[in-house]
Amino acid sequence: MSVTHPAGFRAAGITAGLKASGKPDLALVVNDGPQHTAAAVFTSNRVEAAPVTWSRQVLADARVDAVILNSGGANACTGHQGFQDTHRTAEKVAELLGLSAGDIAVCSTGLIGELLPMDLLLAGCESAAAALSASGGADAATAIMTTDTVSKQALYEADGWSVGGMAKGAGMLAPGLATMLVVLTTDAVADSEDLAAALRAATSRTFDRVDSDGCMSTNDTVIALASGASGIPVPGHGLERALTEVCADLALQLVRDAEGAAHDIRIDIVSAATEAEALEVGRAIARSNLFKCAIFGRDPNWGRILAAVGTTSAAFDPTALDVAINGVTVCRASGVGDDRNLVDLSARDVHIVVHLNAGEAAATIWTNDLTHDYVHENSAYST
């Protein structure tokens, strides 16, 4: 159930003292091989954190031997000093493990615009290296939490090989509520092209379709590591299916733990002309604060859904839209449908289906409602 379930991996999660709360804040995941194949997807935010800049370079040769991840500070908007701190962290881990710094990926999450306390972090690296174990996955998943209320792990088991994963945050690659960090491990034998293609396919249909609050982090990172320790070569589609399943599992865990959310909202856009247009419409709805407030208030306010759909350039007839909320078709042909009082929004799960009646394509976006707790958490976070 963790990144250490697949053979060839060790992990640790310890307390370096970066967080005022004294909770665990430093995780280390090591790939002991025999292979060290890696692939990654990073935030598309142009203002990217130092560890993202560093890890992009590390991934250039598709080899990663270890990933060091800290919570308690994003090391973003920290200039040259921030990049040097990331570099020093990688060198420290490399020195402790007898590896090359150029094979150590670094991830950070926390407040933007503050330098990390490097004395604490480097001492923490020593503790983490000493704590590495083949059963350390759960500790690692705990150490990367920030505003998460639960740690997130997932597992896909096949015949003789597996994929494990851990995640933190309530966000996504583009956009993200808070930084999302994900480490995926597999003992399958995979070459770097297959791993990269499988990861891109998996993230594009999972994390990329979570749109919790429309904000994009400077630090989002998903790294996949393949050790080959099972000795079993997995064809591209098998690996893609496994990674997609683990990513979908983790993505839903992120949605269910989004900051301050009271409802998890699945938005299905169907009968669209193209999948891209279905996604555009889904995101427009997911980013409407008025819609999100209505769901919080258990108000099946379908007019706000139509108003959001109307802002897009997708193909549809503005007089021919249908909308169902939790199974009740409250809007037919862009007008009043079944009785909105039949809609029950008391449960956490909400299911919106929008029929564009313009084609055969479909897509799903996941989001959350906009609540008092969201405002509270995000107005008090750094103070």
Next chain:
Amino acid sequence: MSVTHPAGFRAAGITAGLKASGKPDLALVVNDGPQHTAAAVFTSNRVEAAPVTWSRQVLADARVDAVILNSGGANACTGHQGFQDTHRTAEKVAELLGLSAGDIAVCSTGLIGELLPMDLLLAGCESAAAALSASGGADAATAIMTTDTVSKQALYEADGWSVGGMAKGAGMLAPGLATMLVVLTTDAVADSEDLAAALRAATSRTFDRVDSDGCMSTNDTVIALASGASGIPVPGHGLERALTEVCADLALQLVRDAEGAAHDIRIDIVSAATEAEALEVGRAIARSNLFKCAIFGRDPNWGRILAAVGTTSAAFDPTALDVAINGVTVCRASGVGDDRNLVDLSARDVHIVVHLNAGEAAATIWTNDLTHDYVHENSAYST
């Protein structure tokens, strides 16, 4: 100080009974000429309300004799019946005033997806026509309020002619927090091309640059009426300047009365390569819920500003951004600047300046913070 200040206009605001609260809900503005030149700008939302569809047709010949405006119901997503109701409303007003229905513009605001109570509305038209007076502007401004806490009026006085205006809502043409309705009147002599050009120029630099919550209404409408009653022809630039001043005044009144807001935020994007890019960056910041929550929490969290800037395609060096919050340059060269504890966010007015250091262009966007009251108002509005 109202739409009846310029010569040639009468107005009324009465209670038709459309609102459960029993507050005034129907306004009528009549242009008695001698000219009846008109121009308008409508929502760009493709899902547009019946009165918007109707009024677009009315404006096609650039002549409007009267505008009837109701609160208590948006008449949006109401299908053929909704359009027929708008048509009947225009016919009723035309009949009462001895005019042609094709010269009567209609505006509605309130909940989407409900038919208007036509018996009450048509009876209200009779009361409104009977109440018309050359001093009825203030009543009209009151009757179009929905969640507004104060009525909004503005006046520009020149030598022998003037421009008056009224507005409701806390929104904008694209996008809008809630429906924005604006009626502008002038007794200047203006031909339709000059009036249309002046109105487009005025709205593009005022209402279009208010981005309170990123949501676009189905009903937004700005209508300008010119009576020519002063007998004074005003050259295009003079009219544009006057309309811009009145629109800017009304736009700021909308910002200051935005639903649930605790701060009014002015975002200046300077040293941009182009004005369009400055606007793109300003809107990205104005739509970041994390930024808006931080301002509510009086937290000068400049990292969230940089994260929003980084999502845009504007020209800038991601390592060379400067940000000032209320006069304190908290971010220099995309890193830590002056002490963030020097920033005082206790006042309602907040001033953000972002230096892209990429050119000579600049633009200003106005927005509000994201507060508990916003969530409360918008989760409870229709229930």
